[in-house]
Amino acid sequence: MENAFTAVKVTDHVYWVGAVDWNIRDFHGYATDRGTTYNAYLVMADRVTLIDTVKKPFMDEMLSRIASVIEPSKIDFIVSNHSEMDHSGSLPAVIEAVRPEKVFASANGRTALEEHFHMNGSVGEIADGGEIDLGNMKITCYETRMLHWPDSMVSYLHEDRLLFSQDAFGMHLASTDLFDDAHPLRLLEEEAAKYYANILMPFSHLVLKALERIAGLGVDIDIVAPDHGPVWRKNIGWIFDAYRRWAEREPGNKAVIFHDTMWGSTDLMARAIADGLRAGGAGVKVLRLGSAHRSDIATELLDAGAIVVGSPTINNQIFPTVADALTYITGLKPKGLVGFAFGSYGWSGESVKHIEEALAGMRVELVAEGIKVRYVPTDEDLAACRARGVELAVKLREISGAG
Numbered sequence: 001m002e003n004a005f006t007a008v009k010v011t012d013h014v015y016w017v018g019a020v021d022w023n024i025r026d027f028h029g030y031a032t033d034r035g036t037t038y039n040a041y042l043v044m045a046d047r048v049t050l051i052d053t054v055k056k057p058f059m060d061e062m063l064s065r066i067a068s069v070i071e072p073s074k075i076d077f078i079v080s081n082h083s084e085m086d087h088s089g090s091l092p093a094v095i096e097a098v099r100p101e102k103v104f105a106s107a108n109g110r111t112a113l114e115e116h117f118h119m120n121g122s123v124g125e126i127a128d129g130g131e132i133d134l135g136n137m138k139i140t141c142y143e144t145r146m147l148h149w150p151d152s153m154v155s156y157l158h159e160d161r162l163l164f165s166q167d168a169f170g171m172h173l174a175s176t177d178l179f180d181d182a183h184p185l186r187l188l189e190e191e192a193a194k195y196y197a198n199i200l201m202p203f204s205h206l207v208l209k210a211l212e213r214i215a216g217l218g219v220d221i222d223i224v225a226p227d228h229g230p231v232w233r234k235n236i237g238w239i240f241d242a243y244r245r246w247a248e249r250e251p252g253n254k255a256v257i258f259h260d261t262m263w264g265s266t267d268l269m270a271r272a273i274a275d276g277l278r279a280g281g282a283g284v285k286v287l288r289l290g291s292a293h294r295s296d297i298a299t300e301l302l303d304a305g306a307i308v309v310g311s312p313t314i315n316n317q318i319f320p321t322v323a324d325a326l327t328y329i330t331g332l333k334p335k336g337l338v339g340f341a342f343g344s345y346g347w348s349g350e351s352v353k354h355i356e357e358a359l360a361g362m363r364v365e366l367v368a369e370g371i372k373v374r375y376v377p378t379d380e381d382l383a384a385c386r387a388r389g390v391e392l393a394v395k396l397r398e399i400s401g402a403g
């Protein structure tokens with residue numbers, strides 16, 4: 001009988017046996033407009049080894065792909081590079097079905113898997129730099145703690161010069177085209193940047209260390225096989241360089257304005273500020289919540305130098321969508337930003353003060369006083385917003401080094 005799903009060959013020894021999730025649109029708060037994949041890999045060495053598994057509802061798809069290459073019960077080892085449930089959700093059931101000789105995870109990974117799934121000691125530890133002997137092949141595991149969980153590690157398959165990189169260098173992109181060279185680089189950049197901004201940005205200092213460590217391993221890497229999205233075989237240097245650039249996050253000559261509005265006043269203010277920024281020579285993106293998603297704001301901040309946040313006052317508070325985005329962005333710890341707050345109000349007008357407190361918590365340098373407008377902005381109010389945009393553009397040129 002034909003398998004419902006089949007494996008895709010990556011090298012002579014390695015097959016992709018993951019799953020494509022065409023339908024997911026919300027990945028723990030991150031908008032995945034193009035779906036995603038959960039990548040798992042089968043290494044057909046003397047000791048047959050499965051690298052990571054898939055999200056629980058996709059286990060049958062993965063087992064079917066494995067069965068297109070080999071009877072799943074012939075798997076000897078499983079390596080869990082990352083214990084988040086999109087890669088481990090099916091692990092307990094896979095262990096039950098396959099009964100591998102050994103399951104390897106980092107020390108933190110073993111603890112995390114035990115605490116998630118209460119696995120009664122079925123997962124063993126592999127040390128940082130530890131080797132797994134597959135008979136005719138060899139895997140070395142390197143811990144990448146906090147990229148992006150304490151358990152995270154990557155695995156290098158020496159004979160095929162292949163790095164299984166778990167979430168690192170991945171992206172949420174559902175596709176049946178497995179390799180990077182099948183996709184326009186512009187699309188890969190868009191989705192890899194979004195992934196970096198929303199998952200890895202808080203750990204940028206560790207990304208730089210990990211890149212240094214990979215470079216210092218003294219091994220060639222022909223293929224980088226992440227746990228989401230395409231497998232890199234053509235643009236490996238490009239994605240490593242992009243990670244370095246994003247991790248260093250030099251402030252660009254660009255402002256990100258995000259806001260929401262009740263009756264259009266705060267939106268008018270946002271548009272006037274944007275026009276001032278444009279006139280002052282800065283790049284600008286305006287994202288009104290409701291139309292824009294919090295995860296798109298994070299992506300735009302990756303190369304920005306300024307953040308400008310607006311909200312009407314509602315019942316003495318910030319508008320809930322703006323509070324949501326501020327909480328989310330604060331957690332991602334974007335560094336080196338300048339900015340200010342703005343918003344309309346009816347009688348009490350606390351939103352600007354609340355936004356300024358949030359921006360201070362994000363260590364944004366407030367370079368101008370917040371702008372408050374009662375009810376509906378007059379032409380003079382809008383001219384003041386525009387002037388504040390021009391002022392910010394001057395500051396942006398200074399910090400970004402733009403001419």
Ligand code: FEO
Nearest residue numbers: 082084086167227
């Ligand atoms: Fe794809 Fe951190 O899980």
